[in-house]
Amino acid sequence: MDFGPYLFLAFLEGTVTAAVLALTAVGLSLVFGVMRIVNVAHGEFFMLGAVFAWWCTSLISGYPALGFLAALIVAPLLVGAIAMVSERLILKRLNYNPEGTIVATIALLYIIQQLALIGYGPDARPVEAPITFRIVFPWFGYAGYKLVVVAAAAALLLATWFVLTRTRLGLLMRATQYDRETALAFAIPVDRVYAIVFAVGAMLAAVAAVLIVPIQQAHYLMGNDPLLLSFIVVIIGGLGSIKGTVVAAIVIGMSDGIISVFMTPTLAKIIATLLVAMVLVWRPQGLFGQTAR
Amino acid sequence: MGHSGKDRSVTKQAKVSRRTALQGLGAAGLAAAAQVAPGAVRYAQAQTSAPIKIGFQVHRTGIGAAYGRWYERTTNAAVKLINEAGGIGGRKIELIAEDDGTDPKRGAEVVEKFATQHKVDVVFGTLFSHVVIGSAPRAGELKMPYFVVSEGHHVASGKLNRYVFQPGITDVKSQVISMAPWIASNLGKKVTMIYPDFAFGHDHRNYFSEAIKKQGGEAIALIPIPPTERSFTRYFPKIPSSTEVLYHVMVGPAVLTFVKELGEHFGSKRPKIFGFIDSLEAVNLKSPGLDFLEGTYFWEGYPRYAQANQTDADKFYRSKVGVDDTGASLSDPKDIATYSHMFGCWETLYVIKQAIEASGYKSATLKDKTALIEATEAMKTFEEGKEHPQGKKIFNGKIHQSFGHQNISQVTGSKLKVVHRTSIEDGMYEAEGDYTKMSL
Known part of the structure; x- marks a missing residue:
């Protein structure tokens, strides 16, 4: 293939990766920013989203588009509910202790993964895309649905940004993130905000998974990769900074897409990890992060 | 913070009294005894x-x-x-x-x-x-x-x-040696290989490249893919346009994605495709997006679809394992056999x-x-x-x-039809070692 089309395909693949990654990582970043919790189980919420999507579409068989739309609503809600319950039962009881919650979410990772294995089984199961069309470029064909994923992810990110900056709930979240003690003094229900933030973080991962599952199939181990990449993105972007997370997701997604096409995907991962090391050495707070007060 | 943590662990350690330790020991002993007993009894029998x-x-x-x-x-x-x-x-x-x-x-x-x-x-x-x-x-x-x-x-x-x-x-070495002559004389001599990046895939890479060379052909590009990969489109631009035959063998949970994306990439303007059925084991050939495979060829170790000349042994084996004539489970037509x-x-x-x-x-x-x-x-x-x-x-x-x-099957009407069956001799090669000389 010539260089031009080659680069174009790399660009397309990078955009898809970046879009889904941004959505997943924003969830992780939000939880860290507001609650100061490193949620190691984030990837498993992603996986659960995909598994529930498969379940929804298999219940409504015959109409892939209808089943998928149902999944787009039901799967994140279910995952959000699970996240909220685990927040109440586990994280709250640990008093949001930073070390304690890391260990607890590692345990949560294994519990969710093994429950998925028991309930859903070890197989990769396909979910049919709501719309299938193939865009034919002169040099190669491309799945149209992938571009739909990009558009949907961008819309969801905008919605998240809107909620955070233009609504009362967003204001409460930002106030809690800015200074927990003062927020408490101003009678902000910090406890409830925590529960909502944890659920919303998980729901963002779940919805990203619903979008990607017609491309990748649902599998109980699929949470590992998004977890690693989300951490890379959140660290580079600056822990807790939503803007930084989105910018870093685009950088990592694009470079992953382009390096994997021209070199190898393994090299892309190596470079991303190296970038994290560089950021940690020279700018530990991340590109857009603020130094701790 | 760090101090209080340390203190807590110290107090916890101190709480382990002699009584609880003894209880623990006793329980462990009982469990060990329970584990040994049934085996010991059985061993005593004739x-x-x-x-x-x-x-x-x-x-x-x-x-x-x-x-x-x-x-x-x-x-x-x-x-x-x-x-x-x-x-x-x-x-x-x-x-x-x-x-x-x-x-x-x-x-x-x-x-x-x-x-x-x-x-x-x-x-x-x-x-x-x-x-x-x-x-x-x-x-x-x-x-x-x-x-x-x-x-x-x-x-x-x-x-x-x-x-x-x-x-x-x-x-694998024997399989690919027996495939190479047929591929070279029926499909083409310039082959691009896509294979999983671990021992099994490396066997394909090493022995097929060697075998196709003996037929006057060449493996013009080698594309390894990590077996845990979930998206494949990014690998396809590496397939040179001079490719006459695309040779694919893939494993893992994402094989369906692999074949589907191959179809999206090429559409009808594809080279000749020869795959190892591993790329589609446990996957229904009628899955949406696989129509482009029509007319392509697959190696099959054992034909998934019951053929016209089905043997009595195959009928017997199929019924005992619980597989129907299309290779699906008798109890669930969505569950396709390997x-x-x-x-x-x-x-x-x-x-x-x-x-x-x-x-x-x-x-x-x-x-x-x-x-x-x-x-x-x-x-x-x-x-x-x-x-x-x-x-x-x-x-x-x-x-x-x-x-x-070995068998070579063509996808015909979304089914696999055997078009060639190799002789055992086609896959023979010189032995590279001798285990019988090793000590026991």
Whole structure:
């Protein structure tokens, strides 16, 4: 293939990766920013989203588009509910202790993964895309649905940004993130905000998974990769900074897409990890992060 | 913060009193006694009527799970048949299955568990080549006869050890040698290969490139893909436009995605495509997005669709394992078999039976194991029939490897139709080692 089309395909693949990654990582970043919790189980919420999507579409068989739309609503809600319950039962009881919650979410990772294995089984199961069309470029064909994923992810990110900056709930979240003690003094229900933030973080991962599952199939181990990449993105972007997370997701997604096409995907991962090391050495707070007060 | 944490752990440690420690010890002792007792009682019974214990190392989870499910069904069906017919030398088979998670490290642990806890007579059934390579050294150290159903060339390469056998399925080197002449004369000589980036895929890469060169062809591009990969479009631009034949072999949970994305990428403007059915094992050929495969070719170890000239042995085997004429499970038409591989479990169990009976094996002593290994090495051929439904095999005792017929099928009307069946000799090669010279 010539260089031009080659680069174009790399660009397309990078955009898809970046879009889904941004959505997943924003969830992780939000939880860290507001609650100061490193949620190691984030990837498993992603996986659960995909598994529930498969379940929804298999219940409504015959109409892939209808089943998928149902999944787009039901799967994140279910995952959000699970996240909220685990927040109440586990994280709250640990008093949001930073070390304690890391260990607890590692345990949560294994519990969710093994429950998925028991309930859903070890197989990769396909979910049919709501719309299938193939865009034919002169040099190669491309799945149209992938571009739909990009558009949907961008819309969801905008919605998240809107909620955070233009609504009362967003204001409460930002106030809690800015200074927990003062927020408490101003009678902000910090406890409830925590529960909502944890659920919303998980729901963002779940919805990203619903979008990607017609491309990748649902599998109980699929949470590992998004977890690693989300951490890379959140660290580079600056822990807790939503803007930084989105910018870093685009950088990592694009470079992953382009390096994997021209070199190898393994090299892309190596470079991303190296970038994290560089950021940690020279700018530990991340590109857009603020130094701790 | 750090200080208070330390203090807490200190107080907790201090709380472990002598009484709780004693209670713990007592419980552990009881548990140990309970574990030993049943085994000890059974061992006291007459040895000749005790069952032959076969440890079944199975990929129930991990990337090999679809294969594992069908390996287990096939194995259970064969064990049931053998037991109904009187077992092995009058002794029933007791099958003990352990999941290895398709993971080499756990694979070695499972072998160890079979030897030390379950005290099995032989271990059998491993498929994925990295698990075989991870487990085989431990089997050798424990002097445990280890019968794999893996396809990989590692057994026949002579690089494992004397305890490892692969009598039920042909290895990759033999498969690709027998495919190359047909590909070169019917499809084209400039081949691009896409394969998984681990031992099994490397066997394809090494031996097919070599084999196609002998036919005057060339592997013009090699594209390795990590077996855990979930998206493949980014690899396809590496396929040179001068490619005449695209050779693909893929494994893992994402095989359907792989083939679908291949179709999206090429559409109707595709090169000739020759795949190993591994890329579509456990996947329905009628899945949406696979129409572009119409007219392409696949290697099949054992034809998934019942052919016009179906043998009685295949009818019998299909019905016992629970597979219909299209390769789907009788109880769930969505559950597609790994038909080209799982027959190896069935056939290997009959080889184990034959070897144990021929060697006069009684119990897991070094003397009996030696006799078992030597009896297996002395085998020459397995005739086609109900015990070997895939077809006749020639066994080379020096390299512990069987050689059999291979099939090339064309996708016709979303079904696989066999267009060529190789002779056993097409896949023969010079032995690269000799296990019989190794000490036991």
